[in-house]
Amino acid sequence: MPELPEVETTLRGIRPRLEGRRIDRLLVREPRLRQPIPPETAALVAGQTVGSLSRRSKYLLIGLDRGSLILHLGMSGSLRVVDAESPPKRHDHVDLALSDGHCLRFHDPRRFGLLLWSEDSPELAGLRHPLLSRLGPEPLDAAFDGGHLYRLSRQRRVAVKSFLMDAAVVVGIGNIYANESLFLARIHPARACHRIGLDRYGRLVEVVRAVLQASITQGGTTLRDFVKDDGNPGYFAQSLRVYGRAGEPCVQCGTPLRQQRIGQRSSFYCPRCQH
DNA sequence: AGCTCAACCTGCTGGC
DNA sequence: TGCCAGCAGGTTGAGC
Numbered sequence: 439m440p441e442l443p444e445v446e447t448t449l450r451g452i453r454p455r456l457e458g459r460r461i462d463r464l465l466v467r468e469p470r471l472r473q474p475i476p477p478e479t480a481a482l483v484a485g486q487t488v489g490s491l492s493r494r495s496k497y498l499l500i501g502l503d504r505g506s507l508i509l510h511l512g513m514s515g516s517l518r519v520v521d522a523e524s525p526p527k528r529h530d531h532v533d534l535a536l537s538d539g540h541c542l543r544f545h546d547p548r549r550f551g552l553l554l555w556s557e558d559s560p561e562l563a564g565l566r567h568p569l570l571s572r573l574g575p576e577p578l579d580a581a582f583d584g585g586h587l588y589r590l591s592r593q594r595r596v597a598v599k600s601f602l603m604d605a606a607v608v609v610g611i612g613n614i615y616a617n618e619s620l621f622l623a624r625i626h627p628a629r630a631c632h633r634i635g636l637d638r639y640g641r642l643v644e645v646v647r648a649v650l651q652a653s654i655t656q657g658g659t660t661l662r663d664f665v666k667d668d669g670n671p672g673y674f675a676q677s678l679r680v681y682g683r684a685g686e687p688c689v690q691c692g693t694p695l696r697q698q699r700i701g702q703r704s705s706f707y708c709p710r711c712q713h
Numbered sequence: 714a715g716c717t718c719a720a721c722c723t724g725c726t727g728g729c
Numbered sequence: 730t731g732c733c734a735g736c737a738g739g740t741t742g743a744g745c
Contacts, residue, residue, distance in 0.1 A: 440738065440739085441738055441739095444738080470721095471721095472721065472722090472739085472740075472741085473741095496739075510739080511739090512721095512722090512738095512739060512740080513722085513737070513739050514723075514724085514737085514738085514739095529723085546723095547723050547724065548721085548722045548723050548724080548737090549721075549722050550721065550722065550739060551739095552740090569740090569741090593714085593715085594715070594716090595715080596715080596716070600716090603739095605739095605740080612738055612739070613737090613739085614738060681738095701716090701717080702717080702718075702719095704736085704737085715745105716744105717744090717745085718742105718743090718744090718745100719741105719742095719744105720740105720741085720742090720743100721739105721740095721741090723737100724736100724737090725735105725736085725737085726734105726735090726736085726737105727733105727735090728733090728734090728735105729731105729733090729734105
C-alpha cells in the first residue's frame with residue numbers, strides 16, 4: 439500500500455488526532471516486525487506527550503518529550519485512529535493509546551513495518567539515525583534536481599529505474615511511480631543511468647514531482663477518511679498509465695505495453711515511446 | 714564502490 | 730472446490 443503519497447496522506451490524516459495528546463500507553467501485541475520492537479519501548483514512551491509529526495522519506499517521525507518514535511509502514515502497513523476500546527483485528531500489531539480515549543492502531547499483515555524509539559528529536563534523528571542518515575534528498579525539495587541525478591549517475595551503470603529507486607539517490611520513489619515517471623519522461627526503464635544527459639534528467643525530475651504531487655492530491659481523495667476505513671486501492675489503478683498494464687495499448691501510441699524485470703522489480707513500459 | 718540477490722512475511726490470484 | 734506456484738506498493742545486508 440504505502441508509497442510516498444500514501445505515507446504523506448497518512449501523516450496529514452493522523453497529525454491533528456495526535457499532536458498535543460499524551461500517550462497513556464503503548465500496547466504491543468506483536469513485536470516481530472522487520473526489526474523487532476524492543477521490549478523496553480512501551481515503558482519509555484508511556485506518559486510522554488506528542489509534540490510534532492513529520493516525515494522523512496517513507497518514515498513517519500513522532501516527536502515526543504524526550505525523543506522520537508520512528509515508524510515505517512513497510513509493504514502492507516497502515517495506520518488508523520480508532521476508539522481505544524474497539525476490538526483489534528488480525529494483524530493489528532500495535533496500539534498507541536492516547537489520553538483522549540482514542541488510539542493510533544498499526545496494522546501490518548506482512549510485518550515489513552518498523553517501530554523504533556530514538557532519544558533524538560525528530561530533526562536530530564533525521565540526521566543521525568542509521569536508518570535515516572544516509573538518505574538522499576526528498577523528491578519535492580529543491581535539492582532534488584537534474585544536476586543531482588546527472589552527477590550521481592556518472593560513475594554508475596545500473597538501469598535508470600533502479601537508480602531512481604535507490605534511496606541514497608532520492609527517497610520516496612517506489613515501484614509504481616518509478617514506472618509512471620519514466621513513461622512520462624519517455625525514458626526506457628532499462629537504460630543505463632550514465633547514458634542519460636543533464637537535460638533529460640531535468641525533465642525526469644519535473645515529471646517525478648508532478649506525478650507525486652498529483653497522487654498526493656489523489657491519495658488524499660482516496661484515503662481522506664482512512665480514520666474510518668482503509669481507503670480504496672482500486673481507485674489509484676485508474677490513473678496509472680503503465681503500471682500493471684502489460685499487453686494493454688499505450689495511451690500515447692497504442693503499442694502494447696511490455697513488462698520486464700529490472701532489479702528484481704516488475705517494470706512496465708512502452709517499447710515505442712520510451713528509449 | 715557498485716551491483717545482485719536473498720531475506721523478512723502474509724494474502725491474493727490464476728492455472729490446473 | 731482445492732491445491733500450488735507466483736506475485737505484491739519496501740528495505741537491509743551479505744557476498745561478489
